[in-house]
Amino acid sequence: MRPGPPLSLKPQDICVLLKIVALDRSPWSYSQLAYELGMSASEVHAGVKRATEASLMRLEDGWGTPDPDALEELLIHGVRYVFTPVHGRLTQGMPTSYAAPPLSRVLARSQEPPPVWPDAEGEVRGYEFSPLYKSMPYAARRDAKLYELLALVDAIRGGAEGEREVAIRELRARLGTQLGEPELALPAHKALGSRGAASQLKRGSHGQESRRLYRRRHRDS
Numbered sequence: 001m002r003p004g005p006p007l008s009l010k011p012q013d014i015c016v017l018l019k020i021v022a023l024d025r026s027p028w029s030y031s032q033l034a035y036e037l038g039m040s041a042s043e044v045h046a047g048v049k050r051a052t053e054a055s056l057m058r059l060e061d062g063w064g065t066p067d068p069d070a071l072e073e074l075l076i077h078g079v080r081y082v083f084t085p086v087h088g089r090l091t092q093g094m095p096t097s098y099a100a101p102p103l104s105r106v107l108a109r110s111q112e113p114p115p116v117w118p119d120a121e122g123e124v125r126g127y128e129f130s131p132l133y134k135s136m137p138y139a140a141r142r143d144a145k146l147y148e149l150l151a152l153v154d155a156i157r158g159g160a161e162g163e164r165e166v167a168i169r170e171l172r173a174r175l176g177t178q179l180g181e182p183e184l185a186l187p188a189h190k191a192l193g194s195r196g197a198a199s200q201l202k203r204g205s206h207g208q209e210s211r212r213l214y215r216r217r218h219r220d221s
């Protein structure tokens with residue numbers, strides 16, 4: 001037999017998986033996911049199919065949940081290379097990455113305009129940061145848990161080193177793959193991170209990382 005076409009995940013597939021994670025193992029239907037994500041049922045069905053073929057989730061009788069370990073590996077090590085965000089001009093939109101919960105609760109505010117998803121209903125002016133899929137502002141307004149997951153993934157996709165470190169810990173906690181709390185805080189220079197090519201946003205320094213995550217102070221002189 002001739003091999004079929006190579007598997008190619010699409011960014012909306014990640015959104016579908018994150019939505020199912022946000023449902024916390026509650027039963028779902030394709031029509032429900034489509035409505036809440038602002039997608040068509042066929043888009044959701046195709047996304048679930050691709051995710052299943054990629055071993056990112058298991059289906060039984062047409063229903064299932066993502067494999068947390070496989071999804072973690074993709075989100076932490078792959079998404080920022082495959083679905084790199086586009087940074088743009090100042091625009092009105094919905095905060096994401098470090099400017100949205102949960103990171104906005106544990107990182108000090110910057111004086112610079114935040115990263116935002118362009119959105120006509122957005123109430124914040126900031127630098128354009130492309131969402132994984134065009135309907136995510138709509139979906140995030142409907143589901144606070146999904147909003148947090150999307151914002152954490154955006155911090156991994158396009159954040160500075162320190163932001164990614166905290167986002168990864170928060171994401172693992174939500175996926176249920178967190179092994180335990182770290183014993184040491186991030187060094188101050190690492191928490192601030194380097195803002196290389198992956199992050200073109202200009203912003204100020206960040207303060208201490210979450211006290212909930214890091215219980216011991218850095219002792220470097």
